[in-house]
Amino acid sequence: MNSVTTMPATTHETCVPVDLEYLSEGLDELGIGLLAFDQNERLTYGNQSAVDMVALDNADSDDQPHLVQMADVFGSSLSSAVEGVRQNGSQSVRHGLHCSNRHGRHMLIDLSCLPFRGVNNDPCVICLLHDVRQHHQFSDDTKFLRQELQILTDVAAALSSSSELVQILKVILTGATAAQGLGFNRAFLFLYQQDTNELIGHMALGPVSAEEAGNIWKDLDAMRLSLEELLEDNQSDTGERLDAITDLITDFRVRLDDESAIGRACHDSSWLNLAISDDTDNLTSAFAQQLNTDKLALVPMVSKGHLMGLLAADNQITGRPISDEAVQLLQALANQAAVAMERARLYDNQLERSRELERINQLLAESQDQIIKIEKMSVIGELTSAITHELRNPLTVVGGFANLMLKSTLPDENREYLNIISSEIRRAETVLDQVLDFSRASKGENCPIDFSGLVKRSLDLLKGRLARRELPMFLSQASEPLTVFGNSDQLSHAVYQFLKLVAEELTPPGEAEVRTELRDGQALMLIKIRRPGHEREQVQRTLERIITQNRSSQRLTILVAGETIRYHGGNFGIACGDDSLPSLYIELPVMKERPGEPAHTGG
Amino acid sequence: MSPHILVVDDDDGIRVLYQTELAREGYRVTVVDSGRAALAAVSERQFAVIILDIDMPDMSGIEALTHLRKAGPETPVILNTAYSIYKQDFQSWLADAYVMKSSDLEPLKKKIKELIDPVEHKCQP
Numbered sequence: 001m002n003s004v005t006t007m008p009a010t011t012h013e014t015c016v017p018v019d020l021e022y023l024s025e026g027l028d029e030l031g032i033g034l035l036a037f038d039q040n041e042r043l044t045y046g047n048q049s050a051v052d053m054v055a056l057d058n059a060d061s062d063d064q065p066h067l068v069q070m071a072d073v074f075g076s077s078l079s080s081a082v083e084g085v086r087q088n089g090s091q092s093v094r095h096g097l098h099c100s101n102r103h104g105r106h107m108l109i110d111l112s113c114l115p116f117r118g119v120n121n122d123p124c125v126i127c128l129l130h131d132v133r134q135h136h137q138f139s140d141d142t143k144f145l146r147q148e149l150q151i152l153t154d155v156a157a158a159l160s161s162s163s164e165l166v167q168i169l170k171v172i173l174t175g176a177t178a179a180q181g182l183g184f185n186r187a188f189l190f191l192y193q194q195d196t197n198e199l200i201g202h203m204a205l206g207p208v209s210a211e212e213a214g215n216i217w218k219d220l221d222a223m224r225l226s227l228e229e230l231l232e233d234n235q236s237d238t239g240e241r242l243d244a245i246t247d248l249i250t251d252f253r254v255r256l257d258d259e260s261a262i263g264r265a266c267h268d269s270s271w272l273n274l275a276i277s278d279d280t281d282n283l284t285s286a287f288a289q290q291l292n293t294d295k296l297a298l299v300p301m302v303s304k305g306h307l308m309g310l311l312a313a314d315n316q317i318t319g320r321p322i323s324d325e326a327v328q329l330l331q332a333l334a335n336q337a338a339v340a341m342e343r344a345r346l347y348d349n350q351l352e353r354s355r356e357l358e359r360i361n362q363l364l365a366e367s368q369d370q371i372i373k374i375e376k377m378s379v380i381g382e383l384t385s386a387i388t389h390e391l392r393n394p395l396t397v398v399g400g401f402a403n404l405m406l407k408s409t410l411p412d413e414n415r416e417y418l419n420i421i422s423s424e425i426r427r428a429e430t431v432l433d434q435v436l437d438f439s440r441a442s443k444g445e446n447c448p449i450d451f452s453g454l455v456k457r458s459l460d461l462l463k464g465r466l467a468r469r470e471l472p473m474f475l476s477q478a479s480e481p482l483t484v485f486g487n488s489d490q491l492s493h494a495v496y497q498f499l500k501l502v503a504e505e506l507t508p509p510g511e512a513e514v515r516t517e518l519r520d521g522q523a524l525m526l527i528k529i530r531r532p533g534h535e536r537e538q539v540q541r542t543l544e545r546i547i548t549q550n551r552s553s554q555r556l557t558i559l560v561a562g563e564t565i566r567y568h569g570g571n572f573g574i575a576c577g578d579d580s581l582p583s584l585y586i587e588l589p590v591m592k593e594r595p596g597e598p599a600h601t602g603g
Numbered sequence: 604m605s606p607h608i609l610v611v612d613d614d615d616g617i618r619v620l621y622q623t624e625l626a627r628e629g630y631r632v633t634v635v636d637s638g639r640a641a642l643a644a645v646s647e648r649q650f651a652v653i654i655l656d657i658d659m660p661d662m663s664g665i666e667a668l669t670h671l672r673k674a675g676p677e678t679p680v681i682l683n684t685a686y687s688i689y690k691q692d693f694q695s696w697l698a699d700a701y702v703m704k705s706s707d708l709e710p711l712k713k714k715i716k717e718l719i720d721p722v723e724h725k726c727q728p
Contacts, residue, residue: 399706
């Protein structure tokens with residue numbers, strides 16, 4: 001309807017100035033209504049926007065409706081504003097007038113009335129009507145979007161400070177359920193297991209009953225926390241609330257297929273605002289049934305095209321409808337969470353690799369120390385070999401001549417001295433034999449060694465000696481491989497010396513049991529001796545005698561054998577066994593066998 | 604005529620000791636101080652037994668042993684050294700016996716007797 005045609009011709013001719021009509025066009029473009037009243041408060045002009053706002057065409061049969069006749073639309077506000085202008089001669093403004101026009105349209109009018117003179121200089125009042133309701137609607141939309149942005153920002157900030165999966169999952173659930181966040185009643189997290197193509201219930205947040213909901217939400221309201229504060233609080237909290245609702249989905253598994261709505265949502269990475277009905281597929285229905293709900297939002301969590309899990313949320317307690325906009329926002333939150341989960345996974349992998357590297361470095365450092373020690377031992381062995389050889393000749397000559405002189409006629413006093421010389425030379429030669437044995441052993445290469453095999457061969461060397469003396473020595477080998485690293489000859493020599501010393505201490509009808517075993521990362525050789533009538537204390541004394549070696553001729557033996565064990569990172573001593581008898585033990589660190597490098601048999 | 608024994612050792616004391624002791628046992632003894640001198644000696648006369656040290660400066664006893672075997676394969680050689688490790692040297696197996704040096708010369712003298720008169724030795728209980 002054209003405003004001009006609706007106005008009476010007489011009115012138009014007498015009261016409306018030409019420039020007012022021009023002005024009305026511009027106001028129409030802005031959606032602002034224009035009404036003009038003459039001094040008798042009769043309507044003389046109305047533009048199209050004003051006609052639409054008031055719905056003049058339906059109600060007014062009068063050619064020039066009176067101001068009072070518009071009270072059904074504006075109440076007394078319009079009349080009083082016009083009257084104010086007439087009396088004061090100045091502008092009168094009213095903001096936010098709630099009105100309903102004759103078509104029932106609700107309006108929120110900003111009214112501005114001001115004095116005006118027409119072409120014949122008659123005093124008029126014009127009123128500008130601006131329906132600001134649309135403006136308010138726009139403001140509400142802006143506010144809502146700002147809130148959404150704030151929620152996503154707060155959640156993103158919380159996720160960026162979380163590197164552990166549990167923390168990340170709590171942030172997601174809190175963001176979904178907090179009133180300051182998306183405000184869902186309950187949220188459930190399922191993690192995706194690729195090898196079985198299953199979703200597995202992992203964690204949930206929300207009340208388990210209406211009663212609990214009332215209590216929780218009341219408490220939360222009283223705390224007046226921002227979402228940011230709530231997220232921080234929940235990240236470090238492992239409260240009972242989380243556990244109680246989590247029970248609903250613990251161990252609940254959903255095998256995904258493309259036939260079900262839930263399967264397609266995960267496969268297509270698309271959200272669902274789901275209302276369970278008879279048409280809903282069985283898998284999706286069963287899923288909803290598990291959560292005790294029939295209306296729920298489902299959003300897949302996807303990072304770099306890989307499904308990480310599924311977030312489900314509902315309003316089961318309040319029954320509030322779930323809008324698509326809320327589900328879309330939930331999807332935005334799930335997307336952030338998926339990226340954070342992927343980052344956490346990478347972080348965990350990196351951390352694991354870093355720890356492994358640290359462990360390997362430590363192992364290398366330890367191995368290096370051990371190798372250096374063993375190498376030093378080899379050098380010592382070569383040195384002692386050279387010295388021993390140089391000593392051997394003079395000892396042979398001195399001792400030989402002493403023996404030669406003893407065969408001649410000598411005074412008793414000189415004979416006694418020569419006997420002492422001869423005896424001491426023999427002792428020195430025994431020591432040299434032992435040192436030479438050690439130096440010979442030092443020439444071997446360092447390599448992985450089968451410790452049980454080494455013990456067996458050392459024991460085999462003693463078999464003849466033991467058999468002659470009717471002394472049984474039993475061997476019990478460890479079932480698992482015991483690989484140690486070092487110089488096979490040196491270790492064989494040391495182990496042989498220990499076994500030989502034990503054999504020399506044994507007297508019939510005694511017996512010995514030799515056992516190898518793995519204990520606390522150490523390869524152990526345990527020697528237990530038994531003699532009828534020998535109690536624990538006697539056995540203890542015998543073993544102490546062996547390792548302390550009071551006999552001077554054997555002191556060097558135990559010294560060299562013991563140092564050999566220690567240089568290989570091991571130790572020896574007396575241990576209390578499971579039974580009452582103590583054992584003599586040798587322990588050496590077990591090395592990890594590397595592929596393609598079999599342990600040396602030590603033979 | 605008593606058996607003639609060649610002692611090869613670079614150590615002066617050992618040579619004197621062996622010469623004295625073996626002479627007391629009734630053997631004729633020639634002593635030399637190197638492998639080369641030993642080869643020269645065997646080229647001039649035949650010995651009943653050669654006692655050969657191993658660790659010598661100009662030519663090792665093991666090397667000398669190889670040459671001595673070629674020169675006179677029938678002459679028994681006793682390797683006599685401070686090192687037991689040479690027992691593992693394959694070439695030392697060319698020797699007829701291996702006796703470690705010791706102030707107790709009885710094992711050496713026993714081995715000499717065995718090699719000079721193996722039949723008599725085998726008859727002994």
